[in-house]
Amino acid sequence: MPISPRRRQSTIKGYLVGVVLALVLTAIPFGLVATRALRPIQIFVVIGIAAIAQAVVHLRYFLHLDLKPSSQNKLIALCFAGVVLFILFGGTLWIMFNLNYRKM
Numbered sequence: 001m002p003i004s005p006r007r008r009q010s011t012i013k014g015y016l017v018g019v020v021l022a023l024v025l026t027a028i029p030f031g032l033v034a035t036r037a038l039r040p041i042q043i044f045v046v047i048g049i050a051a052i053a054q055a056v057v058h059l060r061y062f063l064h065l066d067l068k069p070s071s072q073n074k075l076i077a078l079c080f081a082g083v084v085l086f087i088l089f090g091g092t093l094w095i096m097f098n099l100n101y102r103k104m
Contacts, residue, residue, distance in 0.1 A: 014061050015061065015062070017061060018057055018058070018060070018061025018062055021054075021057045021061070022054055022057055022058065025050045025053050025054040025057065026050075026054070028046065028050050029043070029046060029047045029050050032046055032047075033047075059078070063078075065078065
């Protein structure tokens with residue numbers, strides 16, 4: 001089934017906006033770390049905010065997830081995957097800190 005030129009143009013435009021936003025959200029933390037313009041704690045906060053914003057940009061512009069009813073199943077599956085990753089990441093940190101505590 002061929003894609004209409006108008007839809008193709010809007011898709012390309014969306015991808016280009018996503019790429020530009022992703023590059024900007026990547027360049028900001030790199031620039032802050034390279035120039036050491038802020039204190040380390042502030043840099044960590046900016047990196048965290050940029051990471052969350054970049055995740056939202058990827059979900060919206062590259063995975064085409066939004067709050068429309070047609071993509072709710074994808075959103076639920078993605079939330080489940082996020083919870084699983086959070087448990088894995090949190091469990092790994094818990095184990096590492098526990099091992100470090102027991103080693104000391």
